[in-house]
Amino acid sequence: MTAPVFLGLPTAPRGVGGLRGDEAFPAAAQRALGDAQLRANLGRATSTIREKRARAVGEVPDWAALREAGAALKDDVLANLDSYLVQLEEQVVARGGVVHWARDAGEANAIVTRLVKAAGADEVVKVKSMATQEIGLNEALEAAGIAAWETDLAELIVQLGHDRPSHILVPAIHRNRAEIREIFVREMVRAGRPAPEGLTDDPAALAEAARLHLREKFLRARVAVSGANFAVAETGTLGVVESEGNGRMCLTLPRTLITVMGIEKVVPSWRDLEVFLQLLPRSSTGERMNPYTSMWTGVTPGDGPQEFHLVLLDNGRTATLADPDGRAALRCIRCSACLNVCPVYERTGGHAYGSVYPGPIGAVLSPQLTGVADNDSLPFASSLCGACYDVCPVAIDIPSILVHLRSRVVESKAHGVPTAEAATMRALSRTMSDARLWRTALRGSRAGRLVSRRGRIRLRLPFLSRWTATRDLPAPPAQSFRDWWASRGGAS
Amino acid sequence: MSAREEMLDRVRRAAAVRPVDVVVRRGYRQADDDPWDTAKLVDVLVDRLVDYKAGVVRCDEAGVAGAITDVLRRHAAPDAVVPVGFPDAWLPGDVGIVRDLPPLTAPQLDAVASVVTTSAVAIAETGTIVLDSGPGMGRRALTLVPDLHVVVVRETDIVRGVPEALLRLDPRLPLTWISGPSATSDIELNRVEGVHGPRRLEVVVAR
Numbered sequence: 001m002t003a004p005v006f007l008g009l010p011t012a013p014r015g016v017g018g019l020r021g022d023e024a025f026p027a028a029a030q031r032a033l034g035d036a037q038l039r040a041n042l043g044r045a046t047s048t049i050r051e052k053r054a055r056a057v058g059e060v061p062d063w064a065a066l067r068e069a070g071a072a073l074k075d076d077v078l079a080n081l082d083s084y085l086v087q088l089e090e091q092v093v094a095r096g097g098v099v100h101w102a103r104d105a106g107e108a109n110a111i112v113t114r115l116v117k118a119a120g121a122d123e124v125v126k127v128k129s130m131a132t133q134e135i136g137l138n139e140a141l142e143a144a145g146i147a148a149w150e151t152d153l154a155e156l157i158v159q160l161g162h163d164r165p166s167h168i169l170v171p172a173i174h175r176n177r178a179e180i181r182e183i184f185v186r187e188m189v190r191a192g193r194p195a196p197e198g199l200t201d202d203p204a205a206l207a208e209a210a211r212l213h214l215r216e217k218f219l220r221a222r223v224a225v226s227g228a229n230f231a232v233a234e235t236g237t238l239g240v241v242e243s244e245g246n247g248r249m250c251l252t253l254p255r256t257l258i259t260v261m262g263i264e265k266v267v268p269s270w271r272d273l274e275v276f277l278q279l280l281p282r283s284s285t286g287e288r289m290n291p292y293t294s295m296w297t298g299v300t301p302g303d304g305p306q307e308f309h310l311v312l313l314d315n316g317r318t319a320t321l322a323d324p325d326g327r328a329a330l331r332c333i334r335c336s337a338c339l340n341v342c343p344v345y346e347r348t349g350g351h352a353y354g355s356v357y358p359g360p361i362g363a364v365l366s367p368q369l370t371g372v373a374d375n376d377s378l379p380f381a382s383s384l385c386g387a388c389y390d391v392c393p394v395a396i397d398i399p400s401i402l403v404h405l406r407s408r409v410v411e412s413k414a415h416g417v418p419t420a421e422a423a424t425m426r427a428l429s430r431t432m433s434d435a436r437l438w439r440t441a442l443r444g445s446r447a448g449r450l451v452s453r454r455g456r457i458r459l460r461l462p463f464l465s466r467w468t469a470t471r472d473l474p475a476p477p478a479q480s481f482r483d484w485w486a487s488r489g490g491a492s
Numbered sequence: 493m494s495a496r497e498e499m500l501d502r503v504r505r506a507a508a509v510r511p512v513d514v515v516v517r518r519g520y521r522q523a524d525d526d527p528w529d530t531a532k533l534v535d536v537l538v539d540r541l542v543d544y545k546a547g548v549v550r551c552d553e554a555g556v557a558g559a560i561t562d563v564l565r566r567h568a569a570p571d572a573v574v575p576v577g578f579p580d581a582w583l584p585g586d587v588g589i590v591r592d593l594p595p596l597t598a599p600q601l602d603a604v605a606s607v608v609t610t611s612a613v614a615i616a617e618t619g620t621i622v623l624d625s626g627p628g629m630g631r632r633a634l635t636l637v638p639d640l641h642v643v644v645v646r647e648t649d650i651v652r653g654v655p656e657a658l659l660r661l662d663p664r665l666p667l668t669w670i671s672g673p674s675a676t677s678d679i680e681l682n683r684v685e686g687v688h689g690p691r692r693l694e695v696v697v698a699r
Binding site: 007008009041044045046048049061062065066068069072073075076078079080081082085086095100101102103107151152153154157170172173176177180203204206207208210211214215218219232235237243244245246248249251252253263270271273274275277278281285287288289290291292293294295296297300302303304312314318319320321322323324327 | 494495496498499500502503504505506507509510511512513514515516517518519520521523540543544595598599602615617618619620625631632633636637653654655658663664665666667668669670671672673674675676677678679680681682684686687688689690
């Protein structure tokens with residue numbers, strides 16, 4: 001495993017985890033755009049959730065003030081992260097928990113694997129967790145002979161379908177009910193209790209099938225692995241926000257609980273939850289409150305897990321923190337509102353981004369966690385329309401960070417030499433500001449019709465390959481608007 | 493250097509790059525600002541609970557036992573787990589009472605039809621009921637495994653919003669915040685009630 005370095009701070013190592021895709025965004029996006037089923041599934045789902053969110057946020061008169069406080073609290077956390085982490089550790093340990101520190105994905109996976117083996121278990125039940133997706137924990141456990149059962153319905157759909165998550169909140173958003181039914185019928189039997197006979201694609205029936213399939217796993221599990229939505233430094237309290245009750249099952253029934261948490265998830269005080277518990281559910285599922293939130297502090301004798309381990313994860317977060325123009329991405333509370341409003345995400349889906357963090361937040365977070373060289377197409381995976389910033393409950397100015405990261409990408413490639421892209425932009429600006437040059441250019445562009453097929457140009461110009469490889473052009477019309485206007489007697 | 497020392501060192505170095513002084517302004521509504529009277533608290537709470545598809549019954553203190561009995565009968569629940577500390581005067585009739593003494597195993601809990609508990613705090617604005625494992629609520633597994641949860645909310649325990657609730661809760665206790673029956677939106681983002689937690693939530697609001 002190697003880790004690129006940013007300002008002397010290591011980013012997430014290569015070769016482990018889910019932050020890097022196999023191909024650049026443009027190629028993956030082009031394929032996704034050809035999938036009509038995917039686009040229909042995404043379009044339906046995102047428009048539903050956009051409407052719900054707008055309603056839930058609209059009924060909170062002090063939303064803007066909550067958002068401002070949420071952003072400031074997270075900035076305070078980032079500015080004083082060392083003292084909050086030490087305080088959190090003291091509190092968790094004082095209440096009977098054990099705290100582990102993991103510099104990167106590999107170290108976190110090794111810690112969790114060792115803890116599961118020490119508990120004498122060969123399987124774990126899992127609460128949906130972005131951090132464990134990020135570090136590729138399931139694969140690491142599998143390699144050590146430990147079965148990791150995902151228990152969130154959407155994660156179960158993804159796991160049974162041998163698929164990848166495509167959304168932060170609803171990882172199976174790219175699947176419709178008919179596809180989900182097929183996966184359940186085909187795959188549940190191989191993982192445990194088979195799907196009920198005659199299973200239909202009614203969402204209630206599918207949810208019931210998941211309940212039956214997972215119940216035996218919950219009742220026998222000895223170890224659970226979770227993420228955390230927040231950890232209160234002042235009290236050592238951890239919190240998980242969820243809907244289905246699978247989280248409660250995992251956090252309550254097993255004897256041992258292992259929680260993997262990014263270091264930026266700490267919040268200063270108990271009182272600060274009044275901000276985040278108002279911002280998160282309304283932004284995320286568009287509900288006034290999510291069905292279940294569990295909070296625990298260390299170990300409580302006679303109630304829930306009697307052994308608790310907290311794994312604090314860096315994996316590129318400190319490298320992200322070191323960039324003052326990009327660090328606000330660490331405010332993110334993983335609500336996914338920015339995905340649901342993004343015109344690019346709505347059309348390409350999450351897989352095109354390659355990382356487990358897709359959409360606008362993924363486009364600013366993934367390249368910072370890995371170093372921009374390893375996700376150099378993601379800062380360009382946006383039209384900079386700004387809808388993501390508007391809905392972000394912690395006011396992350398995603399468009400500005402994208403532009404900043406674009407310049408970091410260009411710097412990392414060019415090392416001071418002007419690129420063809422930059423030179424072209426300058427030439428274009430000169431041509432468009434001169435009427436005579438522009439007219440000549442338009443007439444010249446008709447030559448483009450010769451290289452077009454079915455009305456599109458897919459030419460790759462060698463010196464501009466980074467530009468043309470990612471953009472199809474419509475074939476130029478036979479006559480420019482200017483020429484057409486002149487032919488009708490208009491002034492040119 | 494240990495992982496701990498190295499991570500703390502990295503954090504300090506990273507935060508030192510163009511450091512910022514942060515001022516947290518709490519311009520939002522604070523706990524006990526613009527309080528609501530009891531009638532409004534109850535009305536809003538009930539509205540939210542019904543929106544979540546929870547069942548709601550209102551009664552006075554003397555009517556609690558009868559209300560719980562009716563709810564259990566309506567759901568044809570033959571037995572109910574009742575945690576230690578649940579008021580004797582509220583115990584339902586006509587139903588097998590299962591005590592968590594000695595503690596029930598998860599499979600034993602799975603075989604009981606329902607659980608009946610008190611609650612610590614209820615939040616009107618969000619329709620949330622919080623259990624803190626105190627008397628009458630019991631350990632967390634009790635309200636999780638049975639398929640029907642009947643919970644009594646006293647009117648005096650209803651607060652307006654999240655800020656008031658946090659003030660009344662002790663973070664050192666295991667807390668479960670419940671807003672309606674378990675649900676999922678994972679299939680085409682349509683909400684379906686009832687997955688792993690209790691699929692039915694019945695709330696008895698007691699004057």
